Amino acid sequence: MSFAEIVDELPEMRRPLEGHPGALYGFHVKWNPQGTRLMFVVRWRRADGFGRREGAFRKNHVVTMNADGSDIRLALPAGVWAKGGHHPNWCPDGEHIIQNLNLFGTGLRFASYRYDGTDLRALHADIPGGGHPTLHPDNRHVLTDAYTREYAAFGDGTTPLRWINVRSGEEMMLARMRTTPLVEGPMDCLRVDPHPAWDRSFCRIVFNTCPEGRRRVFIADLTASV
Numbered sequence: 674m675s676f677a678e679i680v681d682e683l684p685e686m687r688r689p690l691e692g693h694p695g696a697l698y699g700f701h702v703k704w705n706p707q708g709t710r711l712m713f714v715v716r717w718r719r720a721d722g723f724g725r726r727e728g729a730f731r732k733n734h735v736v737t738m739n740a741d742g743s744d745i746r747l748a749l750p751a752g753v754w755a756k757g758g759h760h761p762n763w764c765p766d767g768e769h770i771i772q773n774l775n776l777f778g779t780g781l782r783f784a785s786y787r788y789d790g791t792d793l794r795a796l797h798a799d800i801p802g803g804g805h806p807t808l809h810p811d812n813r814h815v816l817t818d819a820y821t822r823e824y825a826a827f828g829d830g831t832t833p834l835r836w837i838n839v840r841s842g843e844e845m846m847l848a849r850m851r852t853t854p855l856v857e858g859p860m861d862c863l864r865v866d867p868h869p870a871w872d873r874s875f876c877r878i879v880f881n882t883c884p885e886g887r888r889r890v891f892i893a894d895l896t897a898s899v
Contacts, residue, residue, distance in 0.1 A: 674742040679715060682745040686715075686734055689751070694720035701760075705767035710788055712737050712748070712763060712770060735761050735770065737788040746789045753793070757781055765810040765875075773802040783815050783839060796839040801825070804835065805868045809899065810875055813840050818867035818880065821853055834869060834880065836898060847898065855886035875899060 676697045680687040701714040717732045732751035738744060748770060749761070757775030764771050764785060769792070774784040776795050781802035786793040796808075796815065801824055804817035819825035819832040826832045830853030836845040852865045865888050869880040876896050882889055 674738070676715070678742075679713075679736060679745060683736070683747045685750065686736075686747050690717055690732070696720070703763055705763045705788075706765055707767040708740065709767060710737050710739055712761060712788075714761065717751075733758075735772075737770075748788050748790050749786060749793075750790070760805050762805070762807055764808045769808075771796070771806050771808045771815070773804075773806060783817075783837075797837075797842060800837060800839065800842060800844070805866065807869070807871060809871075811899075813838055814899070815839055816869055816871070816878065818852075818869055820866070821864075832867065834867060834878075834893075836895075845898070847895070848893070850882040851884055851886070852882055853886070854883045854888065 695717050697715055697717050699713050699715050703712045713736045715734045715736050719730045733754040734747060734751050735749035737746050737748045753774065756778070758781070759773050761770050761772040769785045769787055771783060771785050773781040775781055776784055782798065783796040783800065783802045783806055784794065785796055803823040803825055804819045806815050806817040808815055815837045817835050819835065821830065821832055825835060827849070830851055831849050832852045833849050834847040836847050852867060854863055854865050857863050865881050865883045867880040867882060869878045871878055876899060877892055877894050879890060879892050882891060
């Protein structure tokens with residue numbers, strides 16, 4: 674599957690890019706849990722926009738397709754992402770995607786949408802989003818972390834693992850950990866993102882941290898929480 678094939682299938686994605694010199698590249702390629710569809714973030718960068726993050730220089734699209742490359746859909750257009758957003762991830766049902774999005778102009782919220790671009794909604798109107806969110810199969814709880822510059826961070830190089838009930842609005846901090854390495858590198862290229870991920874049983878998670886300034890990988894059993 675080439676970028677040319679993707680944009681040919683999605684004129685609503687192609688038209689805003691026509692006449693503007695630039696290049697496409699992709700990242701965040703992920704199978705849904707059922708192994709039936711792929712999610713792919715297609716990013717366009719203007720030719721003179723290297724290192725620029727403004728919407729005029731960079732456009733992000735979430736594209737999905739069947740395992741054989743058929744049924745290509747634009748799940749999230751660049752215009753929605755441009756309002757603020759990051760880190761899409763499949764939901765357990767294999768039909769929906771969870772992502773941090775600024776739907777209301779009031780900051781990031783945990784949002785979800787269907788693989789074909791329908792059913793876009795906030796999971797909770799008031800709970801601030803952030804980090805790398807995943808939805809638990811109970812459809813009530815979101816697990817996420819936080820970047821050191823996000824609101825949930827503590828300002829001292831430590832950040833939380835957040836366990837959020839998006840129905841009741843209740844939030845629990847599962848852990849507070851150091852995530853600032855001894856050396857962050859240019860443009861934070863050596864930063865440590867906890868990036869919590871579930872095992873197949875949805876009882877344990879694996880995440881990164883750096884308790885002594887050096888990257889470590891931890892496993893936590895959340896049986897008591899879930």
